[in-house]
Amino acid sequence: xxxxxxxxxALPMLAAEPDWTVVExxxxxxxxxxxxxxxxxPPADTRAAAEFMKREFEAVGISVKTYQAGTGNQxxxxxxxxxxxxxxxxxxLLNHFDVVPxxxxxxxxxxxxxxxxxxxxxxGRGTLDMKGIGVMHMIAMITMKKMGLVPDREIVMLxxxxxxxxxDLGVRWMLANHGADLExxxxxxxxxxxxxxxxxxxxxxxxxxxxxKQPLWIRLxxxxxxxxxxxxxxxxxxxxLLAAVAKAMALxxxxxxxxxxxxxRTASGGAFAEGKFTAAIQRNTMTLTTLRSGVGDPPKxxxxxxxxxxxxxxxxxxxxxxxEFISDIKARMNDPRITLEVTNTPPGDPGTSNFETGLFxxxxxxxxxxxxxxxxxxxxxxxxxxxxxFRTKGLPAYGFTPLVLPANILATMHSDSERIPLDxxxxxxxxxxxxxxxxx
Ligand SMILES: [Zn+2]
Numbered sequence: 001x002x003x004x005x006x007x008x009x010a011l012p013m014l015a016a017e018p019d020w021t022v023v024e025x026x027x028x029x030x031x032x033x034x035x036x037x038x039x040x041x042p043p044a045d046t047r048a049a050a051e052f053m054k055r056e057f058e059a060v061g062i063s064v065k066t067y068q069a070g071t072g073n074q075x076x077x078x079x080x081x082x083x084x085x086x087x088x089x090x091x092x093l094l095n096h097f098d099v100v101p102x103x104x105x106x107x108x109x110x111x112x113x114x115x116x117x118x119x120x121x122x123x124g125r126g127t128l129d130m131k132g133i134g135v136m137h138m139i140a141m142i143t144m145k146k147m148g149l150v151p152d153r154e155i156v157m158l159x160x161x162x163x164x165x166x167x168d169l170g171v172r173w174m175l176a177n178h179g180a181d182l183e184x185x186x187x188x189x190x191x192x193x194x195x196x197x198x199x200x201x202x203x204x205x206x207x208x209x210x211x212x213k214q215p216l217w218i219r220l221x222x223x224x225x226x227x228x229x230x231x232x233x234x235x236x237x238x239x240x241l242l243a244a245v246a247k248a249m250a251l252x253x254x255x256x257x258x259x260x261x262x263x264x265r266t267a268s269g270g271a272f273a274e275g276k277f278t279a280a281i282q283r284n285t286m287t288l289t290t291l292r293s294g295v296g297d298p299p300k301x302x303x304x305x306x307x308x309x310x311x312x313x314x315x316x317x318x319x320x321x322x323x324e325f326i327s328d329i330k331a332r333m334n335d336p337r338i339t340l341e342v343t344n345t346p347p348g349d350p351g352t353s354n355f356e357t358g359l360f361x362x363x364x365x366x367x368x369x370x371x372x373x374x375x376x377x378x379x380x381x382x383x384x385x386x387x388x389x390f391r392t393k394g395l396p397a398y399g400f401t402p403l404v405l406p407a408n409i410l411a412t413m414h415s416d417s418e419r420i421p422l423d424x425x426x427x428x429x430x431x432x433x434x435x436x437x438x439x440x
Contacts, residue, residue, distance in 0.1 A: 018143050018433065020426075027429045028122070028422075030056065031135045032115030035124035039161075041098035044169060046161040047073035049097040053159060056138060060145045067178060069169040074161040076174055078181055081141050083154040089185035090154035091359070091436075093141075094386055094397075095134035096163035096170060099126040106416035121419040128413045130190045132420045133401060134159060136432040143433055152439040156184060163386055166344075171386040175393070184395065186359045188435070189387045191399015192379045194371060198277050198407045200268035206367050207267075207379030208360065209399030210353040211260050211391075213280075213315040214346035215384050216322050218329070220244055220310045221339045226295070229302035237337075238293055241308040244333045248312065249286045252328075258282075258317055260352055260380040267377035275407065280382035284320060287313045311343070315382055322346050350391035352378075353398060358440030363400055366434045370427055371404065402431035 039049045054064045057079045067076040075097070083090070102112040102125050110116060112125040122132075137157050144151060160170030167173075174182060191209035199205040222244060224237035261281055265272060272278035279285075293308035294300065316325055322345060330340060355378045364376045379399070387397035403424045412418045 016147075016149070016437075018147060020430070023139065023143055023429065024426050027135060027139045027426070028117070030138065031122060031127070031132060031425070032117075034131045034135060035115035035122075035126055036113055038113045038125070039097045039099055040101050040125075041162055041164045043072070043074075044070070044098050044161045044165070045073040046075045046097040050075035050077045050159070050161075053077055053079070053097075053134075053138065056142065060142050062141060062145055065181070067174065069161055069173045074169045076161055076170060077159045078178075079141065079157045081145060081151060081155040083151045085153050088153035089183060090156045091151075092182060092184035092187045092390075093137040093155060093157040094160075094171070094187055094189040094390075095130055095137055095157070096160045096386070097134075098160070098162055098164050098170075099129070099131070100164050100414050103416055108417070110417070112416075112418075117422060120422050122422055122425060123417070123419045125418055127418050127420040128410075129418070130163075132403075132425055132428070133190055136402065136425075136428050139429050140432040140436040144436055149437055151436055153185075155436060156182065158182060160386070167386050167389065171389045175389060186357070187387060187390045187395055187397035188359075188400050189385055189390075189397055190401055191381050191385050191387060193401040193410065194367070194374060194404040195410065196404065196406065197273060198275065198410065199264060199272055201273050203269055204371060204374045204404065205264070205267050206371065206374040206376045206404075207264065208355070208363055208376065209381045209385075209387070210355050210378040210396075211258075211318050211351070211380045212384050212388060212399075213285075213317060213380070213382050214320070214322065214349060215344055216314040216316055216325065216342065216346055217344035218312050218314060218326070219341045219343055220248065220312065220333075221341070222308045223337055223339075224304070224306060224308075226306040227304040229304055233304065236304050237306060237308040238304070240335065240337050241291075241293070241310055244335055244338045245288060245310050245312070247332045247334075248329045249288065250332060251284060251286060253283075256317075256319065258319070258380060260318075260378050264377050264379055267375040277382065277407070280315065281380050284317055284325070285315045285382070289313045316346065318349055318351055318380070321349075347388065347392055350388045352380075353387075353391055353396040355396075355398075357396055359396070360398065362438040362440040363398065363435060366431050366438065367402075369434065370431055400435075402428035
C-alpha cells in the first residue's frame with residue numbers, strides 16, 4: 001500500500017519533468033548555431049539572428065512578431081506563450097541578439113563565431129553576453145510548449161538588436177513604438193550571477209540584480225597655445241589636460257551606504273573579497289578611457305598642440321545626483337582653459353527594484369533547489385543593462401543569470417576568450433525552465 005502510494009505520488013512529478021537527455025543536446029545545438037550568426041553591433045544587423053529564433057519558435061507553434069527598428073536589418077523580436085491567468089500581467093524575458101565586435105587575431109585557436117566545445121566550455125562571442133541566456137529563455141518556452149505545460153501567467157520574450165551601443169534601436173525603440181506589446185508586471189534580464197569568489201572567497205553567493213550604477217560620460221577639452229616642442233611653454237594643452245584630469249579624478253571618499261550593497265555584504269559573511277568588482281559597487285567611480293592629442297597622424301613629436309581631449313567614464317551609485325557630481329568635478333578642476341562636455345547623461349536615477357515580490361521569491365527558490373548552499377541576495381551591478389529602461393517606468397526588473405561563474409570566467413565577457421561552462425549552461429537551462437513553470 002505504502003509502495004503504491006509513493007508510486008502514485010511520484011508519477012505526476014515524473015511526467016512533468018522534461019527528458020533532459022533530449023533537451024540538453026538541443027540546447028547546445030541551438031546555442032552553437034546562434035553563436036555562428038555574427039550579429040555584431042555596430043551595425044546590429046540582426047536579421048539572420050531574428051529569423052533563426054523565429055524559425056525555432058514557430059516550429060513548435062509559439063507565435064512570433066518581428067520589428068524592423070532601423071533603416072536596414074536591425075530587427076527586434078517578440079515571442080509569446082499564453083498563460084493560465086488573465087488577471088496577472090505577463091513576465092517579460094529580455095535578451096539581446098547583438099554582440100560586441102571581435103579582434104579575430106587575438107582569439108587563440110578558437111573561432112569567435114564557431115561555437116566550439118572544448119575543455120568543458122562552449123566558446124564564442126556572445127556565449128556569456130548574452131546568447132547563452134537567450135537560449136535558456138528559448139528552451140524554457142519551447143519545452144513548456146512541447147510538453148503542453150501552460151505557464152501561470154503569459155510569458156513574453158523580447159530579443160533586441162541593440163543593447164551593446166546603448167539600446168536606442170532596441171528596448172528604447174520598442175518602448176517608444178510598441179510599448180503595448182511589452183505590457184508586463186516583471187522583467188527578467190541579464191545582470192546577476194552566482195559565484196564562489198567574486199564576492200567572498202569560498203562562499204557561494206548568488207546575486208539577483210535589482211539596481212545598477214548610473215553611467216555618466218564626460219569629455220574634457222583643454223586649449224592652449226600651439227608651439228615648437230624645442231621651447232616649453234606654460235600654455236601647453238597636454239599639460240593643462242593632465243593636471244585637470246588628475247584633479248577631476250581625485251574623488252572624495254565617503255559615499256552613502258547603499259541598502260543593496262549592505263545586503264550583499266551580509267550575504268558574503270560580513271565582508272567582501274577584494275577585487276575590482278566589489279570595489280566598484282561600493283563607491284562612485286571614474287575611469288580615464290581615452291586621450292586624444294597631437295598634430296598630424298602619426299602625431300608629430302616636435303609640435304605642441306593647441307588642444308587635447310580626454311574622456312572619463314563615471315559610474316554613480318543609485319541616489320547620487322549627476323548634476324551635483326558634475327558641479328563637483330568643475331569645482332575641483334577650477335580652470336577656465338578646460339571645457340567639460342557631458343556625452344551621456346543617466347536617464348534619471350532608476351533606483352532599486354522592489355525585491356519583496358513573488359517573482360523574487362520564486363527565483364530564490366529555484367536557485368536553492370540547484371544550489372542548497374547558496375546565499376541568495378539582491379545585488380547592485382556596476383555596469384548598465386536594459387533593465388534601467390524598465391525600472392525608470394516603475395517595473396521591477398531583475399538581472400538573473402543562472403550560472404555559477406568564477407571571476408576569471410566572468411572576465412572573459414567581451415574578451416578574446418569568451419566562454420560559458422557547459423555544465424553551468426545545462427544547469428541554467430533547467431533553472432530557467434523551473435522559473436517559467438513557477439507560480440508567482
Ligand atoms: Zn548584454
